[in-house]
Every structure is written in structure tokens, then in C-alpha cells.
Amino acid sequence: VITVYAVVGAGDLEAMRGELDARALRAVRFGRLAAIVGEAGEDACAVTEERLWEHEQTVESLMRHGDVLPVRFGAVLGGEQELAELLAGREQELTGALGAVAGRVELAVRARFSADPVANPEEPGDVQRPGAAYMSSLLERRRAAEELAGRIDRELAALASASTARTLPAPTQPMTGAYLVDRDAVEPFRARVQELDAEIAEAEIVCTGPWPPYSFAGAREEAA
Amino acid sequence: VGTGRAEARIRGGQDVTLLDLLDRLLQGGVVIQGDVTLAAADVDLVSLSLRLAVASVDSLGRDLAGPVRRRDGDA
Numbered sequence: 001v002i003t004v005y006a007v008v009g010a011g012d013l014e015a016m017r018g019e020l021d022a023r024a025l026r027a028v029r030f031g032r033l034a035a036i037v038g039e040a041g042e043d044a045c046a047v048t049e050e051r052l053w054e055h056e057q058t059v060e061s062l063m064r065h066g067d068v069l070p071v072r073f074g075a076v077l078g079g080e081q082e083l084a085e086l087l088a089g090r091e092q093e094l095t096g097a098l099g100a101v102a103g104r105v106e107l108a109v110r111a112r113f114s115a116d117p118v119a120n121p122e123e124p125g126d127v128q129r130p131g132a133a134y135m136s137s138l139l140e141r142r143r144a145a146e147e148l149a150g151r152i153d154r155e156l157a158a159l160a161s162a163s164t165a166r167t168l169p170a171p172t173q174p175m176t177g178a179y180l181v182d183r184d185a186v187e188p189f190r191a192r193v194q195e196l197d198a199e200i201a202e203a204e205i206v207c208t209g210p211w212p213p214y215s216f217a218g219a220r221e222e223a224a
Numbered sequence: 225v226g227t228g229r230a231e232a233r234i235r236g237g238q239d240v241t242l243l244d245l246l247d248r249l250l251q252g253g254v255v256i257q258g259d260v261t262l263a264a265a266d267v268d269l270v271s272l273s274l275r276l277a278v279a280s281v282d283s284l285g286r287d288l289a290g291p292v293r294r295r296d297g298d299a
Contacts, residue, residue, distance in 0.1 A: 071255075075257075106248075208241050208244045
């Protein structure tokens with residue numbers, strides 16, 4: 001049983017060799033690409049925070065030596081033969097995806113309302129129609145989130161080669177976004193996030209990363 | 225192999241980093257569907273339980289450290 005961490009260009013395998021050896025990983029070649037795999041234990045399907053971080057750190061270690069397409073956590077297969085068959089028809093698709101992220105990393109941005117945008121949420125509102133007051137407060141929060149998300153995303157998308165953002169992923173968070181930026185543009189991007197955080201009183205905005213380009217690895221239909 | 229939790233604190237607050245990790249590893253990335261691949265329902269359950277674990281901390285934790293972790297290969 002194996003688990004798959006990333007897809008890389010075959011040309012980068014030599015640079016990644018030390019990392020592969022140190023982590024007991026193997027490369028499964030398919031055309032100009034290779035999938036990086038490792039042995040999975042019997043508990044391969046048990047997911048914990050530790051295992052998520054192990055996957056992340058493995059992908060990051062590869063990313064230090066070349067471009068990577070990170071594979072979604074949980075790709076557990078019976079063996080290399082099964083993997084090779086699954087990937088046989090996807091070389092062109094994955095080569096295109098790898099080219100789009102080459103030399104770039106992903107930065108995550110998340111905003112949180114500094115204060116609840118709904119005025120006096122504790123008040124009962126229209127006591128005759130409490131459901132209407134509740135619906136109205138939901139709409140008010142969504143409108144506030146859309147305004148903030150639009151502004152933040154517009155500013156940051158201009159600094160990225162690709163981006164994807166969600167409005168109101170949680171009641172306390174007006175937006176979260178992922179931005180694909182050149183490796184040498186990470187610092188300017190971070191600086192802009194800090195400026196926006198200072199400029200926009202209604203929200204706290206933080207940035208994490210650089211991450212491997214999970215949000216730009218090809219599963220675009222699901223990002224909508 | 226270092227410990228993930230230590231890195232999380234460096235990155236920008238443990239909780240926001242874990243949320244960002246979940247969004248990426250469970251919803252992003254190349255999808256390779258094998259026979260034993262983690263079922264979507266399992267992923268949803270895991271994601272939910274980990275999210276609930278961090279949901280109680282209503283903060284982005286930006287004061288804990290610089291927001292972007294510097295990696296060896298950068299700069």
C-alpha cells in the first residue's frame with residue numbers, strides 16, 4: 001500500500017534525490033512527469049493532524065528543490081502499478097498544471113470581522129416577526145462580507161498570477177482566499193496584506209504560507 | 225522530520241494555520257482516485273472534527289508570530 005504526495009517534473013528528480021532518500025520516498029515515472037510515493041502503513045486511512053502535517057512537510061521538502069503539484073491528502077493505492085495505470089492518461093493535463101505553478105507558491109489569506117457587522121445582534125428586533133429579524137441580520141452580515149471580500153480580493157489578486165476566494169466561509173470570517181505568487185514576490189505580497197490589515201478597520205487580515213500550490217493544482221471546478 | 229505543530233506557531237497562529245492546512249490538503253491538490261483512497265465522507269468527518277477543535281478560539285492569532293514563515297530556500 002502506497003500513498004502519493006506530489007507530482008513533479010522528471011527533470012527535477014535529480015535535485016530531489018537527497019530528499020527522496022532521506023524520507024524513503026520513491027518516484028513513479030510517467031512520461032516527463034513522476035509521482036512521488038511512500039509506503040503507507042495499515043492505518044493509511046486514519047487521518048490525524050499529525051498525518052496531515054507529515055504530508056505537508058513532505059511536499060514542502062520537495063518544493064525546496066523544484067516545482068511540485070501537491071496531491072490531495074488521502075491518495076492511498078494498492079501499489080505502483082495501480083498508480084501508473086491511473087496516471088497514464090493524465091500526463092498532458094498534469095504537465096499543463098505543473099507549468100502554471102512553476103516558480104510560484106501559494107499564499108493563504110483569511111479575514112475576520114473586527115466586530116460583528118450586524119448592529120445590536122443581541123436585541124430581539126421585531127418581536128412580532130423574530131424570523132424576519134434573523135434573516136435580515138444574515139443578509140446584513142453577507143452584504144458586509146461581500147464588500148470586504150471584494151475589496152481585499154481585488155487588491156491582492158492584482159499581485160498574483162492566479163487566485164481564488166470565498167466569501168463568508170464562516171460567520172466570523174468575511175473572506176478567505178488563495179493566491180499564486182512568484183517565489184520572489186512573497187515578501188511584497190505579505191507587506192500588502194499587512195497594509196490592508198492596517199487600512200481596513202472592519203477586519204483583521206492574516207496571511208499564511210508559502211504553501212505548495214494546492215489551490216492551483218488543477219481541481220479548479222471544485223474551487224468555484 | 226520536524227514537528228508540524230512547532231511550524232504552525234511560526235506561520236501565523238496555530239489555529240488559522242490549521243484551518244489553512246485543512247482547506248488545502250483536504251479540498252485542494254491533484255485528485256488521484258485509487259481503490260483505497262480516503263472516502264469523501266471520512267474526509268468530511270475528519271475536517272469537521274478538526275475544525276470544531278479550533279473553532280472555539282475566535283482569533284486569527286496574528287500576534288503570535290510573523291504571518292509568513294520564511295523557508296530556507298527563499299530570500
